[in-house]
Amino acid sequence: MLSKNKIKLIQSLNRKKERDESGLFLAEGNKMVEEALRSDYKIETLVSTTLFAAQHPEIQTKANEFIEADRESIQKASLLQNPQEALAIVWQPILTKPELNLSTELYLALDFIQDPGNLGTILRIADWFGINTVICSENTVDVYNPKVVQASMGAIFRIKTGYTDLESFLSEASNSQVPVYGTFMDGSNIYKEELTRNGIIVLGNEGNGISDSVSQLVTKKITIPTFSINTNKSESLNVAIAASICCSEFRRR
Amino acid sequence: MLSKNKIKLIQSLNRKKERDESGLFLAEGNKMVEEALRSDYKIETLVSTTLFAAQHPEIQTKANEFIEADRESIQKASLLQNPQEALAIVWQPILTKPELNLSTELYLALDFIQDPGNLGTILRIADWFGINTVICSENTVDVYNPKVVQASMGAIFRIKTGYTDLESFLSEASNSQVPVYGTFMDGSNIYKEELTRNGIIVLGNEGNGISDSVSQLVTKKITIPTFSINTNKSESLNVAIAASICCSEFRRR
Numbered sequence: 001m002l003s004k005n006k007i008k009l010i011q012s013l014n015r016k017k018e019r020d021e022s023g024l025f026l027a028e029g030n031k032m033v034e035e036a037l038r039s040d041y042k043i044e045t046l047v048s049t050t051l052f053a054a055q056h057p058e059i060q061t062k063a064n065e066f067i068e069a070d071r072e073s074i075q076k077a078s079l080l081q082n083p084q085e086a087l088a089i090v091w092q093p094i095l096t097k098p099e100l101n102l103s104t105e106l107y108l109a110l111d112f113i114q115d116p117g118n119l120g121t122i123l124r125i126a127d128w129f130g131i132n133t134v135i136c137s138e139n140t141v142d143v144y145n146p147k148v149v150q151a152s153m154g155a156i157f158r159i160k161t162g163y164t165d166l167e168s169f170l171s172e173a174s175n176s177q178v179p180v181y182g183t184f185m186d187g188s189n190i191y192k193e194e195l196t197r198n199g200i201i202v203l204g205n206e207g208n209g210i211s212d213s214v215s216q217l218v219t220k221k222i223t224i225p226t227f228s229i230n231t232n233k234s235e236s237l238n239v240a241i242a243a244s245i246c247c248s249e250f251r252r253r
Numbered sequence: 254m255l256s257k258n259k260i261k262l263i264q265s266l267n268r269k270k271e272r273d274e275s276g277l278f279l280a281e282g283n284k285m286v287e288e289a290l291r292s293d294y295k296i297e298t299l300v301s302t303t304l305f306a307a308q309h310p311e312i313q314t315k316a317n318e319f320i321e322a323d324r325e326s327i328q329k330a331s332l333l334q335n336p337q338e339a340l341a342i343v344w345q346p347i348l349t350k351p352e353l354n355l356s357t358e359l360y361l362a363l364d365f366i367q368d369p370g371n372l373g374t375i376l377r378i379a380d381w382f383g384i385n386t387v388i389c390s391e392n393t394v395d396v397y398n399p400k401v402v403q404a405s406m407g408a409i410f411r412i413k414t415g416y417t418d419l420e421s422f423l424s425e426a427s428n429s430q431v432p433v434y435g436t437f438m439d440g441s442n443i444y445k446e447e448l449t450r451n452g453i454i455v456l457g458n459e460g461n462g463i464s465d466s467v468s469q470l471v472t473k474k475i476t477i478p479t480f481s482i483n484t485n486k487s488e489s490l491n492v493a494i495a496a497s498i499c500c501s502e503f504r505r506r
Binding site: 035038039117121124125127128129130153154155158191224226227228229230232233234237238240241244245248249251252 | 288291292370374377378380381382383406407408411444477479480481482483485486487490491493494497498501502504505
């Protein structure tokens with residue numbers, strides 16, 4: 001049975017302060033809990049219906065604590081509008097400075113991404129295109145925000161993330177001749193530009209794009225050209241859409 | 254001043270039934286209202302602060318009715334969490350059977366897209382990539398849903414849309430030798446496939462992909478390959494992400 005205290009704990013994980021203090025985060029819904037079970041993340045508490053538990057015997061070994069609950073109680077605890085049969089309280093992995101191979105691998109760097117849905121979608125894109133680490137500026141939304149976890153559709157359990165002072169990170173990188181790409185209105189056409197196998201693709205804020213200080217560290221300005229012939233045309237693409245087109249272009253070649 | 258009745262009307266436009274009956278829809282927030290003003294859509298009522306009205310003198314000629322209101326009253330009427338200084342009640346355009354040039358132009362066809370955010374984002378992508386008409390299956394979410402309007406970032410005012418029996422439409426198209434593309438797990442690699450300048454790209458439902466009956470009408474099955482080397486990898490991309498990569502591939506060549 002789900003105690004009041006447990007429900008309180010679950011709901012507290014909607015707030016960054018409580019996530020930071022406890023080191024925990026929430027994965028909700030059957031699919032996300034299955035992804036957590038398949039991952040090497042440590043599960044503190046798994047709450048599910050009898051049926052879900054019977055279908056997932058690995059819960060016994062993977063979860064530190066298992067609580068059986070009916071859908072109604074899960075509904076009560078859940079932050080989702082349509083909760084399903086399971087949720088899990090998961091330990092945030094201990095972040096060690098990620099080992100980056102900037103001279104051979106491709107990375108995404110996020111400059112003040114605010115929308116949790118966008119961050120989750122970007123993780124999913126990174127996962128699809130085999131980009132294993134995403135570097136976030138300190139003012140980017142928390143990767144363990146339940147809406148990020150949800151939108152990542154499980155990618156959160158596969159992609160390494162780290163928060164850092166983006167300017168120091170990028171200036172170190174460009175000092176070591178690592179190409180730093182960023183999308184700008186006046187960049188060169190991504191479809192015609194030569195793209196390296198390694199490097200960092202910087203994605204900017206939803207409203208304002210890449211910040212001025214980060215812009216100065218971008219060594220290769222690129223643009224996704226519009227094909228619209230409307231005189232009154234869109235000014236920009238959504239950041240996750242821009243990310244997907246960049247990843248697609250870098251990877252297909 | 255905003256009367257109670259007007260507030261009631263505004264809020265009723267959150268429901269499809271009321272939109273269908275009245276033939277109206279809602280555009281909220283400064284940017285969206287500016288897009289409405291720039292478009293040739295007929296504006297029934299424009300509600301804004303004194304400041305916004307002063308900055309947009311075209312309101313006088315473009316809006317049938319203008320109501321001055323303070324931010325607080327707009328907040329009261331609005332469906333948005335953070336409403337701004339303006340909202341507009343707009344007439345849905347009268348849908349005539351769109352003139353399609355299937356032998357020369359590229360179109361998107363949506364097979365049961367459920368999420369308003371996805372539909373809005375797809376309209377924005379179409380707008381960027383110069384695709385001027387999007388054909389929707391009858392069970393696709395209503396294009397005048399306020400969340401679609403919002404997510405389209407104004408593309409709603411530029412892209413033609415129509416709801417139709419998708420199966421009849423596609424079978425007519427493929428009978429006339431128009432290529433019908435669709436993304437499937439087992440399609441041919443989009444990066445290597447020859448893509449025509451004209452045709453229809455079918456995008457499927459968020460959870461289930463393209464329906465069986467529509468699948469049979471797809472003449473060119475394509476796939477966006479994953480570059481992930483994880484054994485436990487994502488099964489799919491979000492439909493708007495897939496749309497953006499398809500549009501990018503069709504247009505860049």
